Amino acid sequence: MSHFVIRSGDSGDADTLLCFFDEAVEWLVARGSSKQWGTEPWSAVPKRVERVKGMVADPGLRIAVVDGEPAGALIVSEEHDVHVPPVNERELYIRLLITSRRFTGQRVGGRLIEYALDEARRRGIDLVRVDCWAGGDGELQRYYESQGFRPTVRFNVDDWVGQVLEQRLG
Secondary structure, eight states, X not given: OOOEEEEEOOGGGHHHHHHHHHHHHHHHHHTTOTTTTOSXXXXXXXXXXXXXXXXXXXXXXXXXXXXXXXXXXXXXXXXXXXXSOOOSSOOEEEEEEEEOGGGTTSOHHHHHHHHHHHHHHHHTOOEEEEEEEOOTTSHHHHHHHHXXXXXXXXEEETTEEEEEEEEEOO
C-alpha cells in the first residue's frame, strides 16, 4: 500500500505545479479536449507561469505526496474566484485541484477533496464549492458529481464555459 500525506505548499512547488499542468495539457490534447487549456504546455506560456507563481504563494496550497513523490495539488480559500457568482454565506472554495497523470487511479483527487471537506468542517463552514470546465464530454463535471458535488450555475469567461458545483456539509 502506498504512503500518502498532504503537506503545506511553498514557493519551491512552482516547478511541481507546472509539471502537473503540462501533463494535464498533454493528456487533454491526446483525448481531443484542447479547448479546456489549449495545446501549449503551461511552462511555455509566461502568463501561466506567473499564475502558478501566485498559486504557490497562496496559503491554502496543499500538496499530496505518494511514496515521497508529489502527486497532486489543492488550493482552498474562503474567497471564490472573481468569475464565479457569490453566495450569501461563508464558504470554502476549491480554487485548484490537479493531480499528476502518473498517479491515475490512486484516488489522489478524491483524497484532496476529502481534505477540503474536512478543512471546511474544522472551520465551521457548511458549504464547499468548486468550478470546472463544462465543455468536452462532461467527464470533469461527472467526476465532481461522483465526489458528492451537485451542479449549481454555469458561467462564461470569454468562450470558456464553466460549471460551479457545491457540496453541503452537516
